[in-house]
């Protein structure tokens with residue numbers, strides 16, 4: 001089993017990355033492979049609304065001069081997807097929004113290709129706007145027919161400067177509980193898939 005995580009922050013290895021890594025550490029401990037991709041420094045254009053993905057249905061975006069198609073294939077081969085973002089003016093970062101718009105249109109044009117995968121949002125915030133950001137990312141998972149595990153609080157960590165989220169004890173616990181619940185859910189879904197495969201044989 002594998003979980004791929006995306007950090008949508010413009011700041012590499014900042015608070016969002018720290019929070020995501022807390023979730024990934026628990027997943028790894030539970031025997032699940034993980035990969036973290038940081039969007040910082042990558043040029044990701046927003047969706048141009050060309051509609052090609054809806055016509056061609058080849059699981060790709062027509063824009064080829066960035067890494068979005070690679071990210072789509074990494075999501076497709078994973079059992080779980082984590083989308084992490086800092087809060088910028090009460091919403092996700094433009095990098096994460098561009099990723100969601102492009103990937104979302106391709107996925108929905110291809111028979112909801114992430115259907116029944118497990119999805120989780122992770123958000124870093126200084127003071128306010130974390131919940132709208134969390135909700136907006138969850139809207140991506142929900143419209144893609146994905147399954148969202150909960151945690152002991154909404155998946156938000158508080159901090160301004162790099163590393164500040166380490167001091168948010170409850171935020172860190174929330175990420176660790178999320179990791180445990182995500183691992184539990186992934187294992188349940190995987191068992192079910194295995195037994196369905198066996199029945200079909």
Ligand SMILES: Cc1cc2nc3c(=O)[nH]c(=O)nc-3n(C[C@H](O)[C@H](O)[C@H](O)COP(=O)(O)O)c2cc1C
Nearest residue numbers: 009011014015016086087088089090126127128160
């Ligand atoms: C352009 C910009 C806008 C921001 N807007 C908000 C905001 O609306 N609310 C808030 O609480 N923090 C805001 N912040 C602070 C970040 O959310 C906070 O520093 C977060 O920990 C950054 O995560 P990172 O280290 O992963 O980049 C903003 C930061 C930037 C750079």
